[in-house]
Amino acid sequence: MTSTRSRCRTASRLFLVPALSAVAISATAQTPDPRIGLRAGKFDAQEAAWNLKVVSETRPSEKFVDGINSDITFTSHYAIQGSFNGYQVWDIANPARPALKTAYFCPASQSDVSVYKNLLFVSGEGLTGRLDCGAQGVADTVSSARLRGIRIFDISDLANPKYIGNVQTCRGSHTHTVLVDPKDKNNVYVYISGSAAVRSPRELPGCVQAAPSADPNSALFRIEVIKVPLAHPEQAAIVSSPRIFNNLAPVVAHGATAEGAAASAKMAAAARARGEFTALIAGEEMVVPTDFVTPMLDSIVQARNGTGAPTAADSAALRRGIQGIMDEEFGALPSGLHPGPTQCHDITVYPAIGLGGGACEGYGLLLDIHDPAHPSRLAAAADSNFSYWHSATFNNDGTKILFSDEWGGGVQPKCRVSDRREWGADAIFTIVNRQLQFQSYYKLPVVQTPQENCVAHNGSLIPIPGRDVMVQAWYQGGISVFDWTDPKHPKEIAFFDRGPIDSVRSVLGGSWSAYWYNGNIISSEIVRGLDIFALLPSEYISQNEIDAAKTIHFDYLNAQGQPHLVWPPSFALARAYLDQLERSNGLPSARVSAVRVSLRNAENAPGPARIRALRALATQLDREAGRSGEADKIRTLTTTLRRVADATR
Amino acid sequence: MRRLTIPYESRAGLILLFAAGFGVPEKARAQGDSVAIATARADSARYPYTPADIAFMSHMIGHHAQAIVMSRMAPTHGASTSVRILADRIINAQQDEIASMQRWLRDRRLPVPVPDTVLMKMPMHAAHDMLMPGMLTDFQMKQLDEARGPEFDRLFLRFMIQHHKGAVVMVKQLFGTNGAGQDQTVFKFASDVNTDQTTEIARMEKMLFTFTFGQ
Numbered sequence: 001m002t003s004t005r006s007r008c009r010t011a012s013r014l015f016l017v018p019a020l021s022a023v024a025i026s027a028t029a030q031t032p033d034p035r036i037g038l039r040a041g042k043f044d045a046q047e048a049a050w051n052l053k054v055v056s057e058t059r060p061s062e063k064f065v066d067g068i069n070s071d072i073t074f075t076s077h078y079a080i081q082g083s084f085n086g087y088q089v090w091d092i093a094n095p096a097r098p099a100l101k102t103a104y105f106c107p108a109s110q111s112d113v114s115v116y117k118n119l120l121f122v123s124g125e126g127l128t129g130r131l132d133c134g135a136q137g138v139a140d141t142v143s144s145a146r147l148r149g150i151r152i153f154d155i156s157d158l159a160n161p162k163y164i165g166n167v168q169t170c171r172g173s174h175t176h177t178v179l180v181d182p183k184d185k186n187n188v189y190v191y192i193s194g195s196a197a198v199r200s201p202r203e204l205p206g207c208v209q210a211a212p213s214a215d216p217n218s219a220l221f222r223i224e225v226i227k228v229p230l231a232h233p234e235q236a237a238i239v240s241s242p243r244i245f246n247n248l249a250p251v252v253a254h255g256a257t258a259e260g261a262a263a264s265a266k267m268a269a270a271a272r273a274r275g276e277f278t279a280l281i282a283g284e285e286m287v288v289p290t291d292f293v294t295p296m297l298d299s300i301v302q303a304r305n306g307t308g309a310p311t312a313a314d315s316a317a318l319r320r321g322i323q324g325i326m327d328e329e330f331g332a333l334p335s336g337l338h339p340g341p342t343q344c345h346d347i348t349v350y351p352a353i354g355l356g357g358g359a360c361e362g363y364g365l366l367l368d369i370h371d372p373a374h375p376s377r378l379a380a381a382a383d384s385n386f387s388y389w390h391s392a393t394f395n396n397d398g399t400k401i402l403f404s405d406e407w408g409g410g411v412q413p414k415c416r417v418s419d420r421r422e423w424g425a426d427a428i429f430t431i432v433n434r435q436l437q438f439q440s441y442y443k444l445p446v447v448q449t450p451q452e453n454c455v456a457h458n459g460s461l462i463p464i465p466g467r468d469v470m471v472q473a474w475y476q477g478g479i480s481v482f483d484w485t486d487p488k489h490p491k492e493i494a495f496f497d498r499g500p501i502d503s504v505r506s507v508l509g510g511s512w513s514a515y516w517y518n519g520n521i522i523s524s525e526i527v528r529g530l531d532i533f534a535l536l537p538s539e540y541i542s543q544n545e546i547d548a549a550k551t552i553h554f555d556y557l558n559a560q561g562q563p564h565l566v567w568p569p570s571f572a573l574a575r576a577y578l579d580q581l582e583r584s585n586g587l588p589s590a591r592v593s594a595v596r597v598s599l600r601n602a603e604n605a606p607g608p609a610r611i612r613a614l615r616a617l618a619t620q621l622d623r624e625a626g627r628s629g630e631a632d633k634i635r636t637l638t639t640t641l642r643r644v645a646d647a648t649r
Numbered sequence: 650m651r652r653l654t655i656p657y658e659s660r661a662g663l664i665l666l667f668a669a670g671f672g673v674p675e676k677a678r679a680q681g682d683s684v685a686i687a688t689a690r691a692d693s694a695r696y697p698y699t700p701a702d703i704a705f706m707s708h709m710i711g712h713h714a715q716a717i718v719m720s721r722m723a724p725t726h727g728a729s730t731s732v733r734i735l736a737d738r739i740i741n742a743q744q745d746e747i748a749s750m751q752r753w754l755r756d757r758r759l760p761v762p763v764p765d766t767v768l769m770k771m772p773m774h775a776a777h778d779m780l781m782p783g784m785l786t787d788f789q790m791k792q793l794d795e796a797r798g799p800e801f802d803r804l805f806l807r808f809m810i811q812h813h814k815g816a817v818v819m820v821k822q823l824f825g826t827n828g829a830g831q832d833q834t835v836f837k838f839a840s841d842v843n844t845d846q847t848t849e850i851a852r853m854e855k856m857l858f859t860f861t862f863g864q
Binding site: 068084126137138140141195197286326341342387407408409411413414419423506 | 734821825826827848
């Protein structure tokens with residue numbers, strides 16, 4: 001990219017700029033919403049924040065100015081920020097002053113990034129990605145210079161990453177997901193999602209564009225699983241291509257459950273067994289009604305100049321032809337594809353519970369990932385309000401899953417007054433008996449201008465104990481922190497937003513990903529760079545809850561490889577649960593105050609006295625649990641008190 | 650502004666002539682456009698766009714425009730609630746996408762088709778080789794316009810399935826052309842059209858079956 005424009009030179013001088021802008025902060029929701037009417041600007045847009053504090057705003061480094069920043073991954077005290085130009089490694093040990101460690105120029109879209117130990121994985125999907133990291137693109141439809149798949153780097157020395165290998169895939173890698181199998185210490189697995197066109201077999205042997213019905217080796221309707229031997233990561237290769245979409249029955253009605261679809265599939269199969277006529281419609285086997293079948297059978301009888309009832313041969317003839325007739329009547333997908341997703345957009349794995357969430361075009365899938373090379377589908381959901389299932393986040397208990405809908409592909413302004421609240425939103429499901437049950441939608445609760453691309457995008461859990469709280473990027477809609485503990489009533493509790501990049505025209509920008517990492521929220525801004533925020537206490541989140549969240553320490557984090565959060569015993573954790581009991585009236589307020597005093601005294605007491613005090617308090621509270629509407633929460637508190645006691649020397 | 654009235658397959662070359670400096674009269678521009686044009690030029694220096702990219706971004710405007718005309722009939726033609734919601738969504742999505750295509754063309758100082766005009770001038774009734782894939786013929790548009798209620802629902806779904814399939818074919822043709830899809834915006838846009846419309850086709854097929862058989 002050229003850098004002859006003056007603003008590029010300015011940016012390169014100033015790319016480490018701490019936050020200077022004045023930001024309006026208030027603990028309670030304001031009316032009108034301060035996100036409305038913010039002044040536009042590329043690096044000087046007006047900002048609004050609520051229950052969040054801007055810690056730093058850092059512009060892209062020289063070769064990444066005017067690129068497209070994408071996803072982020074974390075290792076140690078570094079944030080690795082993907083970009084369509086490559087990736088930048090930021091040292092965020094001091095979050096107020098991120099320092100550039102490396103800017104690795106190696107263009108590819110979208111450069112989705114993940115880490116594991118000394119390895120960095122980077123996705124390449126577009127037609128321009130090159131094996132030699134060149135910026136000139138690849139013009140030929142068939143070329144040995146093209147990279148579509150995964151690049152692998154050794155980042156043992158983060159200042160000097162070594163490009164050690166690639167795995168090429170038929171559809172490239174739009175996103176990928178690193179799966180660390182708890183049972184396998186020698187390998188990690190990478191699930192590849194790529195929704196772009198299938199490559200020519202002359203470019204990558206074995207790539208088949210035809211539908212699976214025409215060629216069982218079709219690159220469509222499957223994901224790729226790459227196995228990476230940790231001792232020899234350069235030998236990483238595809239080990240399986242699971243067809244997780246086979247026999248997928250769509251659920252089109254809003255809010256209907258996958259069980260309903262399974263029941264109707266069962267009904268159709270039973271009808272077929274009875275000799276009735278069925279056909280695949282949009283991938284789902286459906287019974288063709290008798291009043292449609294009878295005239296068709298009659299016409300077959302007539303065609304052979306026969307009379308009377310149709311014979312078995314007539315029925316057999318119709319059976320052979322009925323799918324074609326139905327395709328003619330109701331349409332079949334282009335080039336004979338059977339419907340349903342041909343790929344996932346992204347997969348989130350949660351190895352501790354053996355589940356994965358696949359966000360796969362028109363469907364959200366629940367996957368069993370116990371056998372990492374052979375994930376299988378447990379359940380599927382569709383939703384007539386969802387355009388494009390984009391990403392998934394489990395709650396920590398694994399009892400809920402949130403899918404986002406990237407309606408408009410992230411480049412369109414889908415948060416205007418005229419855009420429905422249930423379109424381009426999150427859909428929250430509970431997981432009951434390994435099935436998905438729809439609960440509600442969550443959409444950024446403020447309108448944005450037509451100049452701001454805005455839709456649900458990437459986020460992660462904030463480790464507030466005992467609650468399901470997450471932070472999510474909404475492109476130029478900013479970032480939204482919300483509580484979805486009650487899956488029917490998700491509620492925003494903090495936000496940050498900037499005015500549009502340009503006041504009159506639509507320019508791609510905004511937060512691609514916003515993730516909690518070791519005490520801060522890190523956001524990858526497509527144009528403006530790297531933003532870091534601190535969560536502030538408010539009526540919705542107490543300082544104790546934030547302190548407890550900060551006791552969770554990650555050595556590394558790929559947001560799509562969800563770690564199980566286990567809070568170490570601490571007074572902050574106990575106080576966080578106590579604050580929650582106060583908020584929900586689980587204990588009388590006088591009792592809450594008394595317990596606070598007991599906790600303070602215990603904390604100030606020497607070891608043996610502290611242990612006695614904590615155990616005594618736990619015993620008392622256990623007795624009170626039965627009288628409370630929040631018995632479980634009280635028991636969680638008493639368990640915490642005993643764990644703190646156990647950890648005391 | 651020059652209007653595109655030349656046949657589908659032969660427009661690209663002419664458009665290149667415009668790009669090479671024959672130019673189209675510029676309208677008054679918004680402030681940010683000069684920066685956008687500079688950015689577009691820088692992008693294009695790196696990943697040059699080809700006649701196939703220009704043709705795709707120009708023609709898809711007319712293609713989308715017809716889907717919008719079809720969808721706008723829903724409220725006045727007795728469409729069912731689910732078809733009206735579908736039509737709303739198509740209007741919303743394709744209007745935004747038209748704006749994206751126009752922006753891409755304008756930033757590169759290429760002729761920018763205006764949807765309604767393009768549609769009126771589109772030789773839909775002409776020989777089939779001038780018709781973009783999936784486009785409804787004048788006769789089909791008339792059929793749809795004359796239908797009401799359940800008959801409108803059925804025709805709307807049939808024709809929109811046909812129309813979306815055509816868009817998917819156009820994406821396939823684009824990516825099958827040497828040099829095409831290098832431009833990041835074109836690649837992303839065409840990929841989005843492909844996935845969004847493939848997903849929507851499946852949804853409409855299911856709706857059509859349900860309407861027909863009331864299941």
